[in-house]
Amino acid sequence: MTTLKTMPTNSTAQSLGYRMPAEWEPIEAVWVVTPHNAETWPGCMGEARWEHEMFCHAIRPYADVREASHFDIPTNDSWIRDFGPIFVKNTKGELAAHDFVFNGWGGKYETRDLDDAVPQHIAKHFDIPLWNHTLVLEGGSIDVNGEGVVMTTEQCLLNKNRNPHLTREQIVSELHNALGTSHVVWLPGGIIGDDTDGHIDDIARFVAPHRIVAVRPSPGHHDYDLLEKNWQALQQARDVDGKPFDVIALPAPEPIMYNFPPDRFGPGGVNPVPASYANFLIVNEAVIVPTFRQKTDEEALSILERAMPGKKIIGVPAKHLVVGLGSVHCLTMQQPRAGN
Numbered sequence: 001m002t003t004l005k006t007m008p009t010n011s012t013a014q015s016l017g018y019r020m021p022a023e024w025e026p027i028e029a030v031w032v033v034t035p036h037n038a039e040t041w042p043g044c045m046g047e048a049r050w051e052h053e054m055f056c057h058a059i060r061p062y063a064d065v066r067e068a069s070h071f072d073i074p075t076n077d078s079w080i081r082d083f084g085p086i087f088v089k090n091t092k093g094e095l096a097a098h099d100f101v102f103n104g105w106g107g108k109y110e111t112r113d114l115d116d117a118v119p120q121h122i123a124k125h126f127d128i129p130l131w132n133h134t135l136v137l138e139g140g141s142i143d144v145n146g147e148g149v150v151m152t153t154e155q156c157l158l159n160k161n162r163n164p165h166l167t168r169e170q171i172v173s174e175l176h177n178a179l180g181t182s183h184v185v186w187l188p189g190g191i192i193g194d195d196t197d198g199h200i201d202d203i204a205r206f207v208a209p210h211r212i213v214a215v216r217p218s219p220g221h222h223d224y225d226l227l228e229k230n231w232q233a234l235q236q237a238r239d240v241d242g243k244p245f246d247v248i249a250l251p252a253p254e255p256i257m258y259n260f261p262p263d264r265f266g267p268g269g270v271n272p273v274p275a276s277y278a279n280f281l282i283v284n285e286a287v288i289v290p291t292f293r294q295k296t297d298e299e300a301l302s303i304l305e306r307a308m309p310g311k312k313i314i315g316v317p318a319k320h321l322v323v324g325l326g327s328v329h330c331l332t333m334q335q336p337r338a339g340n
Contacts, residue, residue, distance in 0.1 A: 004120060005129040007096060012177035013131060018088040018096055019180025022146030022206060023282040024308075026337035029064040030283060031122070032056060033078040033331070040077055040324040042261050047320035052078075055281075055288050055316040055328050062284040066335075073121040076114045079326055081201070082138035083112065084333035085119035085130070088180065093339040096129040097122070098178050100137035105196045106161030135174050136162040140199040140330055142179070145206040148240040150181040155189030155198030162197075185237045187230040191215070191223045192255075193272035194325065201329045202276040203230055207307045212237075212245050215278050217252035222272065227252070248307050250277050251296040258323050273322045279329040280304065287311045290318030290327040 013019075034052055035041055041048040056065050068075055075083075082105070085097035099119035104112045123130040141156045156162070157171055166174070172184055190198025204214040216231050217224050234247045256275045264271075277300035280289040287308055291297040297315060305313045318327040 002124055002127055004124045005127065007129050007131045013088050013096065013098070014177050014180045017090045019146070020086065020088050020144045020178075021336045022144055022209070023334060024208070025146060027063045027283050027334045028337040029066045029335045030059050030281070031066050031068060031080050031084055031333040031335060033068045033075050033080050035078050035321075035324065036075075037077045039263070041320070042264065042323070044320045044323050048324060051317050051319075051321045052331065055318075055331075058286070058288050058314045058316050059281070059283055059332075062286045063334075068118065068121075071121070071125055073118055074114045075118060076110075076112045078324070079115075079140075079330050080118065080333045081140045081326075081330045082196070083115035083118050084139060085122050085128075086137075086139055086178070087128075087334075087336050088178070089336050089338075095336060095338050096131070098131050098133060099123070100133045100135055102138065103136050103162070105138065106159060108195060131178070133174075133178070135166075135171075138196065138199065139333060140196060140201045140326075142175070143200050143204070143206050144179060144181060145209045145239070147209045148180075148182045149185060149206075150175055150179055150183075151185040151187065151204060151206065151212070152200050153187045153189050153198040153203070156196060156200075159197045183240045185234070187233050189226055189230075191227070191274050191276060194274040196325075199330075201279055202274050203227065203278055204234065205278050205280070207282070207304075210239060210243065210245055211248065211307060213248045213250050213278065213304065213307050215252050215276055216249035221252055222255055223252060248303060250303055251299050252276070253292045253294045253296050256292060256319065256322065274325055275318075275322045276327075277304070279318075279327045281328050281332050281334070282308070282311070283334065285310075285312055287313050288328050289313060289315050290322070291315040292319050292322070293317070
């Protein structure tokens, strides 16, 4: 039986030459958890499972799809982007991983002990060395360009429901030590309906080392004011060499409302869900993009095709998945390919 290999606590990933690869770098597999928590998809579990299978089907020609339950890994829910291992790779092409604390997005939900243990199971099964952390961090809250920059939001990483004992500077230091980065691009926050306190993968994403796509809705959209602040921050952002990024606007779908039961959102009722074209997954030669049966779907796919030339842009239905308050990116975690 394989024993878990833990990295020494007196070393950091960065000090040992590890970094988090950008998502467009070679991927061996994509980890998923099929929707199974009925409270997450009230009234539409069957539709959500069908949409989940549609995007898994789209991924399979480009990478192995690894369902956690097939490896006897139990979970409370399906958001493996946030509770799964965050993989890093060194200059020799060797993989390691990070196990950060997952506290249910700031303690908003019941205890998620099974989800929090998932990195341990995966690392042990595949004999991948692991760093154990006391830092609360979700994978959907960060995005990297593979060349020293990590992008995140102040609303999430500086939220007192995550790491109230740490200063901004201490959180930045922890990020750099773990991800092998040296510079942070801070955006103010996220979209309405997102229960994660502003995860970056719903609002802005690296698509190349010096190119970012960011959601920029039209005036009058309920997310316009905050996303316009994000847009202005991106105009001022710089890479590690002090150069500006090429920032490309993505449309926002019209607000999607869902009638939630009383145990969701306090009294329940009709509330917005966080539908976003930025919640795509880059997987080798393809990009899997959530769509919502709206007129902006084709516009978003066309923009991403121009932003990532040479990639096959594949739209998949996600109108029911997003009832769970996430979609394609939130429901996946890529495992980089070992080797150089």
